[in-house]
Amino acid sequence: MIFLLSNAQFLQYNLFSIPAVNSKPHYLLPFLATSIGYLHLYNIFSFIYIYIYMYKCDIHKWTTPRLREQFKMNSSPPFCIFFLLVNLACMKICLADPDNLQDLCPTSPEKQTIFINGFPCKDPATVNASDFKNSKMGEQGDTDKFFGSSVNIVTAAEFLGLNTLSLSVARTDLAVDGLVAPHSHPRASEIFFLSKGRVFVGFIDTNNQLFQKVLSPGDVFVFPRGLLHFSLNNGFDLATGFSVFNSQNPGKVSINGAMFQPNIEMIDKLKKTIISLSKIEANRFKNLTLPWF
Numbered sequence: 001m002i003f004l005l006s007n008a009q010f011l012q013y014n015l016f017s018i019p020a021v022n023s024k025p026h027y028l029l030p031f032l033a034t035s036i037g038y039l040h041l042y043n044i045f046s047f048i049y050i051y052i053y054m055y056k057c058d059i060h061k062w063t064t065p066r067l068r069e070q071f072k073m074n075s076s077p078p079f080c081i082f083f084l085l086v087n088l089a090c091m092k093i094c095l096a097d098p099d100n101l102q103d104l105c106p107t108s109p110e111k112q113t114i115f116i117n118g119f120p121c122k123d124p125a126t127v128n129a130s131d132f133k134n135s136k137m138g139e140q141g142d143t144d145k146f147f148g149s150s151v152n153i154v155t156a157a158e159f160l161g162l163n164t165l166s167l168s169v170a171r172t173d174l175a176v177d178g179l180v181a182p183h184s185h186p187r188a189s190e191i192f193f194l195s196k197g198r199v200f201v202g203f204i205d206t207n208n209q210l211f212q213k214v215l216s217p218g219d220v221f222v223f224p225r226g227l228l229h230f231s232l233n234n235g236f237d238l239a240t241g242f243s244v245f246n247s248q249n250p251g252k253v254s255i256n257g258a259m260f261q262p263n264i265e266m267i268d269k270l271k272k273t274i275i276s277l278s279k280i281e282a283n284r285f286k287n288l289t290l291p292w293f
Helices: 007-016 024-038 043-055 065-070 077-089 264-275
Strands: 149-154 168-174 179-184 190-196 199-204 210-215 220-223 228-233 239-245
Touching: 149 179, 168 179, 168 228, 199 220
Parallel strands: none
Antiparallel strands: 149 168, 168 239, 179 228, 190 220, 190 239, 199 210, 199 228
């Protein structure tokens, strides 16, 4: 019934129709406010009640004698603190990128002098279609590197139209036996789409359980947010994949050569563990060099 009431009625029922502190219905109010908080409805009114309950603000100027009589109560400090903590716990906490407050907000190309959580918007008068196009995903990366791989992540800093949209994209190129070293993205989950080649992918959860799969062209694999994951070209041709992240700045945490020194025995063990193949199959990867993580 309370959900059908208007805001004014909600205030009246929660602030003005309060019985004495010793009566049982009074103790139901925190739980009523808690229920409202869990549904993220009228949460501000719960805090108005907290303010009045804890600080006993002067209501003589805006209430009737009957309501003032109902408001005569002795506050219990432990109960007030408990009530406040319960309502604070019910507040909605948003861990994703903030919602966009306007239709368009391409990143301003001007040099930043004020640093905020994200990027400032471009002048709306100068926004054009070019802000929403980027051609970097069509450029093949240089795989002539130590790991035989190239990952090009395009965020709102390079692709202006991505600003405030909670999106970023990446292209991954893997030479034969090329590897994307185990890493994580602390601020985003990743959807990996394989366009060409044959790639072995996997991630490790917090229970040290390995989830792995071999992908063929057209397959999609999801790397959950914050978990270590890797990809390995176990085909005979160049492999190419594209990724989408649910953050305009996913970040990257990589653990490789800086932590441990090379060891041939450890490399062989890691090859067989990560790839999860038999000893004969693992030996097929002649040129594979894993990171020292």
